[in-house]
Amino acid sequence: MGLTGPVTWFILGSLIIALIVLITAGIKWGAITGGVLLLTVLPVISKRQGLTGYERSLMAIQFFSAFRRKEHIYRGGLFSEMPGGKAHLPGVLAPTKMYEGEDSAGYRFGMIHMPKKNQYTVVLRAWPQGDEAVDRVLVNQWVGEWGVVLASAGLTSDIEAIVPVLDTVPETGNALLNQARLITAPHAPALAKAVVYEGATEFHRDEVQLAARVAITFAATTDERKKDPGVQAVEIGRRLPGIRAAIEASGVAVRSMSAAEITGVVRRSFDPASQQIVERAEARGE
DSSP: OOOOHHHHHHHHHHHHHHHHHHHHHOHHHHHHHHHHHHHHHHHHHOEETTEEHHHHHHHHHHHHHHHHTTTTOOOOGGGOOOTTOSSOOSGGGTTOEEEEEEOTTSOEEEEEEETTTTEEEEEEEEEEOOOTTOOHHHHHHHHHHHHHHHHHHHHSSSEEEEEEEEEEEEOOSHHHHHHHHHHSOTTSOHHHHHHHHHHHHHHTTTOEEEEEEEEEEEEOOSHHHHHOHHHHHHHHHHHHHHHHHHHHTTTEEEEEOOHHHHHHHHHHHHOGGGHHHHHHHHHTTO
16 A cells, blocks of 8 residues: 555554454454554555645644744734844745855855754856767766766765756846947947947847756854854865866856855845846946
8 A cells, every 4th residue: 555664564563452452352342442543543544645644734733833823924024023133034044144255266155054054055156068069978977977076975974965956037138238348348339339239138138048056055063163154164165166176077167156146146036026136236246
């Protein structure tokens, strides 16, 4: 019936107990014992959406307990009832803090700290390549190198998660327009600049862009790193260049995201209408 080993042995043990009671105490007590054990076993056997009756009951108890404490309501802004702030993020991001460090190669990186779990997450912006015009041998090599990255992370004691994310967002053309401005000489003819800017503005309109990221979560393994995020930032900064090099060997160019860039991604995710504002701010370095 798709039951696990412990559950199967529990059912067999219940049948044996019911038979022993039936033999020693008679049909009445045997039937009562069998009925009680049957009621105990039924919630384990009956599953809905992969959850047993006991698991659903536990989740219901947890929900109604949170419902009584009004923890199912998120009210932000001026009327927020959350202690310590008026603009906390919902969900698991609510208790997090953002720091920024510099790795040994001189690149700035944002570091998300989750104090309750003693975890620190850095986010890398990624530009994965497609397999067009690439030999199968090279594709296999990239896949193998990515496997090496995951295997190496599994051998360390403090890397708890590596999460690649492909984010689909509307293409506004702001990034291409900003790039066009960077490569256009200030003294260029007005007509030439107008043609470049018009092409950059119209080229990607009404399309979708793929924004790829890789989030790496580290666990603070010493008391100093748990208490002082600066100590953890030094440790992560020492290892980030090597991690980036290992990922790039798998055919994915990556760069550490700053605290401002991570904040922009979160803002855009919760408020999609702000995407153009965020992109313009990033282009101006704000």
